[in-house]
Amino acid sequence: MNDTIFGKIIRREIPAQIVYEDEDVLAFKDIAPQAPVHVLFIPKQVHVPTLDDLKPDQAALVGKLVLAAAEYARQEGFAENGYRVVMNCREDAGQTVYHIHLHLLAGAALGYFGAAG
Ligand code: 5GP
Numbered sequence: 086m087n088d089t090i091f092g093k094i095i096r097r098e099i100p101a102q103i104v105y106e107d108e109d110v111l112a113f114k115d116i117a118p119q120a121p122v123h124v125l126f127i128p129k130q131v132h133v134p135t136l137d138d139l140k141p142d143q144a145a146l147v148g149k150l151v152l153a154a155a156e157y158a159r160q161e162g163f164a165e166n167g168y169r170v171v172m173n174c175r176e177d178a179g180q181t182v183y184h185i186h187l188h189l190l191a192g193a194a195l196g197y198f199g200a201a202g
Contacts, residue, residue, distance in 0.1 A: 105157055128149070
């Protein structure tokens, strides 16, 4: 059972601004955007809490998230200007929702990020 907030979004128990969906992937706008475009791509059928939990036979899941994000960037017209994808794993990376997700950030020149302090 996926008890995370993203599980609830997948099951339509809470609303989200969904921008893309196929058999395996759901994408929706981040509730607290860190860039003009900030969309989250998540697997729909399988609950994997962190990247560290990903099994070799689930590797295609991550590829599907990346391909869906790239397709969205082309469709929305910002692929040529560029974009960033990020996956946070556990506390030090700031992961807050324990269902793997890929952040797509775009729409402005993005600053570099790294260790705080
Ligand atoms: P993380 O920090 O785990 O890599 O990213 C989780 C992301 O989920 C955050 O950027 C946060 O703003 C977003 N988020 C958390 N709760 C919700 C929600 O209820 N709806 C949406 N659309 N995004 C959420």
